[in-house]
Amino acid sequence: PTPPPFTDERVEFEVRRLDYKVDTESNISEWVESTDSIKIRVVETAAAAGKTKEMFMIEMDGKHYAGKSFFTLNSESVTEPSHEENLRYLKAEVAVQHMTSQTVARFNTAATDSCVAIAPVKVAIPFILMVTEGPEAERAWLCDPLLSKTQTIKYSGMDTAGHHQEIYGSTCDAIAHFSLADSSEYMVLVDIQGTTRYQCLSR
Numbered sequence: 001p002t003p004p005p006f007t008d009e010r011v012e013f014e015v016r017r018l019d020y021k022v023d024t025e026s027n028i029s030e031w032v033e034s035t036d037s038i039k040i041r042v043v044e045t046a047a048a049a050g051k052t053k054e055m056f057m058i059e060m061d062g063k064h065y066a067g068k069s070f071f072t073l074n075s076e077s078v079t080e081p082s083h084e085e086n087l088r089y090l091k092a093e094v095a096v097q098h099m100t101s102q103t104v105a106r107f108n109t110a111a112t113d114s115c116v117a118i119a120p121v122k123v124a125i126p127f128i129l130m131v132t133e134g135p136e137a138e139r140a141w142l143c144d145p146l147l148s149k150t151q152t153i154k155y156s157g158m159d160t161a162g163h164h165q166e167i168y169g170s171t172c173d174a175i176a177h178f179s180l181a182d183s184s185e186y187m188v189l190v191d192i193q194g195t196t197r198y199q200c201l202s203r
Contacts, residue, residue, distance in 0.1 A: 010041040018128040067141030083138040090142045107178045119171040
């Protein structure tokens with residue numbers, strides 16, 4: 001469903017769109033920047049926040065997006081990152097989301113081939129919007145479709161991951177295990193916030 005019009009005060013920016021493109025055959029990736037400026041409107045009051053990022057509602061071309069940016073690079077720090085640091089970390093998150101999308105696609109194929117029942121899984125492909133001029137030049141947000149009328153449930157987290165019994169949670173657990181095997185133990189898709197309270201043991 002289409003979210004209702006924004007009712008809070010909005011600020012207009014001119015931005016460029018940055019898309020992360022990956023050639024899976026050659027294993028080459030690059031950032032592609034739009035040549036034309038785009039006008040967006042941003043609700044300047046954060047709609048939500050986690051330990052390191054805030055989410056702002058953004059309107060672009062009549063569609064609404066969730067725009068995320070870092071307010072700190074460390075949950076224990078009070079220092080706000082520069083626009084350059086924020087952009088660097090956002091680009092890293094976009095790259096991880098693309099990698100996750102490819103892993104999930106292989107997971108879905110493997111589950112179908114093995115006749116294993118799983119919940120439907122789809123990974124949104126994000127993009128970055130970066131302000132081009134004015135005092136906020138180089139300010140950036142990582143953008144996903146805004147799902148303001150969709151109920152969200154968090155299945156990750158150190159205390160719950162791996163212990164789910166329902167189809168959605170157990171599918172998330174299975175993806176984490178699959179990613180480890182699929183990458184030849186190079187990576188695993190997990191939520192690592194809070195791991196300082198746990199002791200990591202080598203095999």
